[in-house]
Amino acid sequence: MRDWPGRSHVETLRVWPELARVVQHVEAEPDVFAGALLIGSLSRGEGDALSDVDLIAVAHTNGWQAAWDERAVLSSGALVTFDRFEEGRVGVAGHSWLTPSLVKVECLVAEPGAMRVAGNAVVVVGNDELLSGFDTVRAFTRQEIAEYAESIRETRAEIEQAYDDLIVLLRRDALPRSG
Numbered sequence: 001m002r003d004w005p006g007r008s009h010v011e012t013l014r015v016w017p018e019l020a021r022v023v024q025h026v027e028a029e030p031d032v033f034a035g036a037l038l039i040g041s042l043s044r045g046e047g048d049a050l051s052d053v054d055l056i057a058v059a060h061t062n063g064w065q066a067a068w069d070e071r072a073v074l075s076s077g078a079l080v081t082f083d084r085f086e087e088g089r090v091g092v093a094g095h096s097w098l099t100p101s102l103v104k105v106e107c108l109v110a111e112p113g114a115m116r117v118a119g120n121a122v123v124v125v126g127n128d129e130l131l132s133g134f135d136t137v138r139a140f141t142r143q144e145i146a147e148y149a150e151s152i153r154e155t156r157a158e159i160e161q162a163y164d165d166l167i168v169l170l171r172r173d174a175l176p177r178s179g
Contacts, residue, residue, distance in 0.1 A: 001027075004038070004122040006045010015042070018103045019053050025074050026057050027125045032070050034058045034112075035126015037134075043120045050167050050175065052104040056121070058130055059111040064091045067109050071095040074107060082160050084152075090114065096160065104163060110134075 001023045010016060019042065026036045040054030041047045057074060059067030075081050078097035085093045091114030096106045108115065112133025119139025123130045140148075153161060 001124050002122070004043065004045075004124070006043075009045045010042050010047055013042075013047050013051060014049065014101065015047065015051055015053050015103050018099050018101075018105060019055070022053070022055060022057075022074055022105060022107070023124050025076075029070060029073070032059070032063065032067050033126075034060050035130045036124050037117065037121045037131060038124045039117065039119065039121045043122045048175065050170055052106055052167075054106050055124075056108045056110055056115075056117070058126060058133070059091075059109060061112055061133075064109065064111040064114065067111070068093060068095075071107075071109055075105070080157075080159055082157050084155070098159075098163060102163070104167075 001020060010019070019038075023036055026033045035058050037043075037056040037058060038054070039056060041051050042053060057067060057071075071083075072081075075095065075097040077099065079100055079102075081095065081097040083093065083095055092108060092110035094106065094108050096104065098104055113135075116135045116137050117131065118137050121131055121134075121136070149164070156164075
């Protein structure tokens with residue numbers, strides 16, 4: 001796995017073993033995956049005790065189906081998995097899971113050009129040009145993320161929604177506050 005600014009902090013978090021395991025699986029399948037992009041708070045080195053892993057497993061151009069068919073390898077050992085497709089979207093779908101240690105991984109399986117990458121992203125495995133295969137846009141605001149989550153709430157598995165609700169409550173009531 002490549003280095004990135006903030007990696008040393010991410011290595012201290014409870015998500016690190018799962019991130020390392022998933023990236024190792026991507027790296028072990030070079031005929032299926034071109035690489036992986038880390039997005040979200042971990043890509044900025046800003047994760048905390050409640051962070052999840054946000055990752056894009058990048059398929060080769062015209063190789064999305066083969067990569068999608070391998071998604072169970074990425075989530076091997078998971079307690080539960082969740083797949084999400086958006087109508088009309090080709091070459092990208094979500095495969096998320098909860099680990100036995102209750103780490104949530106939100107993994108998009110996408111081929112270049114099938115989606116836009118919002119905000120910061122770092123190549124954790126693959127060549128330097130991996131990110132250039134995607135259009136990039138500004139990071140989503142917390143409000144935009146909350147609105148999107150609410151818009152798909154009814155389509156999510158009950159256990160996934162319950163986990164996400166728990167994280168919201170823990171962030172509100174249990175995480176140490178700075179300042």
